[in-house]
Structure formats: C-alpha cells, structure tokens
Amino acid sequence: MKTRMIGQAEVSCLGIGGMSFSDFYGPTTEADSFAVLDLARGVGVTHIDTSNIYGMGRSETSIGAWLAATPGARDAVHIATKAGITSDAAGNRVFDNSLGHMEAQLDQSLTRLGIDHVDLFYVHRYQAEIPVEEVTGTMARLVEKGKCRSIGFSEIAPSTLRRAHGEHAVAAVQSEYSLSTRAPEMGLLQTCAELSVALVAFSPVGRSLLTDSPIPRDRIDGNPFLGQNPRFMEPNYSANLTLLEGFRALAAEFSLTAAGLAVAWGIHKGDHVVSIPGTRTAKHFRELVAGAEAALSAQQMARIEEVLPVGWCHGDRYSRAQWVGPENYC
Template sequence: MRKVKLGTAEVSCLGIGAMSFAEFYGPTTDENSYAILDAAMALGVTHIDTSNVYGMGRSENAIGAFLRANPGARDHFHIATKGGINRSGEGTQPFDNSPDHLEAALDASLARMGIDCVDLYYVHRRQEARPIEEVAETLAALVKKGKCRAIGFSEIAPSSLRRAQAVHPVAAVQSEYSLGTRFAEMGLVQTCAELGTTLVAFSPVMRSMLTDTPLAEDVIPGLPFLKTNPRFMAPNYAANRALTDGFRALAAEMGVPAASLAIAWVLHRGAHVLPIPGTRNVAHFRDLVKGTELSLSPEDMTRIEQVLPIGWAHGDRYSYDQWYGPERFS
C-alpha cells in the first residue's frame, strides 16, 4: 500500500477512524473492533485514529486490549488520539486546552491503551479564548516529555494552522473531506500541502452515504449525532439518497464498490491527504482498502464530479449545536 508522510513517520495512505469502535454509527462489539484491527494488520493499514471521548474511553480501551493480546501490533500501528474536549462536568467550558488538562487527558489515554507514547496527539477542539500559539507550545512540551511523537489539530482554519506551525511543526490537521463535503478545498488542502502537514480526512464516505449500503432511514433516529444532523434529517436525507444513487450506479458501471470509489477520489485530491473511514464490518473495511488500489484518470475524476458536482448535498454538514467548536473559514 502507498505510504503517506505524517510528521517524521510514514503511514499507510488509508487509516482507521476508530469512532466506530464506540457505537457512534450503531451497535458493535469489541470483537468486531478486534476483527477490523486484525484485517488492518493483514492488509497493511497502519494508522489508527481515535479520541479519548469516543465512547468515553471505549475506543481506546478496545485498542489497548487488542495491543495487549497481540504483542507485535504496537510496532505495526501508528496510533493517534485526541484531547481537549471537557466532559468531566467540572466548570462550564466544554473545551479545555490548558496544559494540565491536555496532559492529564493524554496520560489517561496512554493508560487505557497500555502504551507509554502515542505517535500523534491532536487537540480535538480549540478553546477559543486560548491563543493557538500557547496550545502549540503545550503540545511541544508533551513531545519533549516523550508522551507523543508529533502534534496535530482537528477542525481548524488555515490561518490557525499557520500560527501553530510558526511555534512547532504540525504533523496533521483533521478535517471532514469527501465528495459531499469540500469546504477544505477553500484553503486547507492547499495550506497543508504548502506546510508539509498531512490532511487527515474523516468521514470520507460521508457517514455511509457514499457506499452501496447507506444507513437505513429508520436507523437514524437511534443515533444521537445523526438524528439532529441536517443531511440525515427529512427531507434532506431522501434527497441525498436519491442523488447518491447516481454515484452508486457509476461505481457499478466501473466495476467497483461505491465505498472504494469514494476513497479513491479522496486519495486523488493530494498525496498528503489521508482518509480515515470508520466501519464495524470487515467486508466493508476490505471495500475501503480496495479504494487505495484504484487509479483514476482525469476522465474518471470528471465523470465522478459530473454525478456529484461540488455543492450537491442537501443540508449543512453540522447542526447549529454541532457547529460549536469547529473553525469556519472562507
């Protein structure tokens, strides 16, 4: 599998988004998560991307249990986690980027996974009142202490990336990026390329929408995040399902699963782009990995974007409440 530079490391060009290990998109078991990690080792996928708040530690606990049961797995995997969201109930600030909070969160993550260092530590959400330069210094101190090897940020603007980069190299910025969510092309894709920062693309198959088996409409009310997400609410969801039928038809015509084609499209947006889809199913995981094997011609890219032109999706990517934290830019 092709490699992508991430800080000073080289990782597989596809990673695992481990939010799915914590039932974000529906029920799962730790055994399902272990099966995904087994398949990743067999298929050459090396990057795992998790967070301390995914299932309030459940995702990290599953990863830790797998590492303990498979002694060679730690050397295989490049592990990233995140901190900075405050769900302790202490105070009124939902985001805490203070040195004490970020280090304590990282220490707890390390304990859950049974490791002494993560390869990449992101700030999950910026605390607006705290200058990002100060936060970059905090993360740099954690690198010096040997608790993480590289630093990153999630959902920040290109201007914020430049400010942080001036203090310490930023290995990765995580952002939603797919055929249905293309705002990152308004400066973030370009700035990451210029600065040598990896753009870690989450939800690259648009939360199942760009697969052959989108989530059934009657499942969505049972998923706390999606039931209030504009793209998955009526009437937008039906409209989006109808529009993506054309994408599924195109994938079938090309002889590949829709998820594979969606991943291939993201990978073709830049050599520094690293998609991290999540899944609870090994067969689906194999479809995602197959996307790394596809070579798309300029004509193929044109056909894909004729079916799903920029701006096609109905509804915003976040609700009003969900927009609290991510940085908007234009």
C-alpha cells in the first residue's frame, strides 16, 4: 500500500475513521470493530483516527480493547485522537482549547486506549476566542510531556494553519474532502502541500452518498446528524442519488465499487492526502482497500470529474447548527 508522512511518521495512505465504531451511522458491535481492525492490520493499513467524543469514548474503548487483545498491534499502528469539543452547564456545545481541558481529555483518552501516548493529537475544533498561536503552544506542551508525538487541527482555514505552523510544526489537518466536498481545493490542499502537512480527509465517501448503497431514507430519518443535514434532506437527497448513477456506472467500468473509486480519487489528489473512511464491516473495508491500491490515470481522473464536476452535489455539507466550529475560508 502507498504511504504518506504525518510529521515524522510514515503511515498508509488509507486509514480508519473511528466514528463508525460508535453507532454514529448505525448499530455496531465490538466484534465488528475488531474484524475491521484485524483486516486493516493484515493489509497494511497503519493509521487509526478517532476522537474522545465518538460515542462519548466508546470508539477509543473499542480500539483500546483491540490493542490489548492483539499482540504487537500497538507498535504497528499510528494512533490519532482529538479533543476540544465539550458542553457547558446548560448542555450547549462549546469549544475549550485550554491546557487544562486538552490535557485532562487526552489523559482520559490514553486510559481508554490503554497506551501511554498517542502519535497524533488534534484540536477537534479551534476555539476562535484564543489566538491560534496560544492554542498551538498548549499542544506543544503536551508533546514536551510525551503524551503525544505530534499535533494537528481539524477543520481550520489555510490562514490559521500558517499561523499555527509558525508557532510549532503541525503534522496534519483533518478536513472533510471528497468528490462531494471540494472546498479544501480552495487553498487548504495547497497550503498543506507547501508546509509538508498531511491533509487527513474524513468522509471521503460522502457519508455513504459515494457508495453503491447510500444510506436509505428510513435510516436517515432516525439519525440525529443526517436527518438535519441538507444533503440528506429532500429534495436534495433524491437529486443527489440521481446524479450519482453515472458515477456508480463509471466505478463498475473501472472494476471498482463506487466507494473504492471515491477513495482512489481522493488519494490521487496529492501525495500528502491520507483518506480515513469509516465503516462498520470488514466487507465494506475491503472495497476501500481496493480503492487505495488502485492506480488511476490522468484520463480516468478527468472522466470522474466529468461525471461529478465541482459543485454537483445538492445541499450544503452542514446545516447552520452543524457549521458552528469549522472555519469557513472561501
């Protein structure tokens, strides 16, 4: 499998997004998560990317249980987690990038994971009231203490990345990036390449839209996130499914599933891009691995973008409430 650099660490170009280990997109079990992780290890996938809030710690607990049950696994994988999203006394979602909060949350993550450090620790949402240089200094303290090997940010603007990187080396920026979400091409993809920062692309299969079996209407209605997401609300959802028929046909022509082709496209957008799809099944993960291992020609890349040109997707990627936190920059 092709590799990428995250800071000083060489990792597989395909990683695992740990949100799916927490029932976010549907019910799962620890056994299902172990099956995905076992398969990933067997095919050379080395990056595991999770967060303290995925299932309120459940994702980290499952990964930690797998590490404990799998001799040699810890030395073979690159583990990333995130913190910075919390709630106030009234239960409202807020962001806290203070040293006290970030260190306490990282300590809890390390306990759940059963390890003494993570390889990458992200600020899950940047707290804009604090200068990013100060937040970066907080993260650097955690590196100095040996609790993480490198630092990253999630959903920040290119200008914010430049300021942070000037304070301390930023190893990775995590951002939604896929054929249905092209905003990173408006500066973030380029800035990451210039600064030798990995762009860790989450939701590379469009939260199931870019697959052969998009999440059906009845499951969307029961999902707190998707049920409020513009791309999965009518009439946008039906319009998107219609537009995706050509993409699924093209994937079959290329001897890949739609999910595999979506992952392949993202990985081919830069040798600093790491794709972290999430899945609840080993069967689906095999499709994603096939995409990561595929070689696409310039002509094939052009055909993909003819079928799904920039701006094809109906609906914003987030609702107004979901947009609180990520930085807009274009």
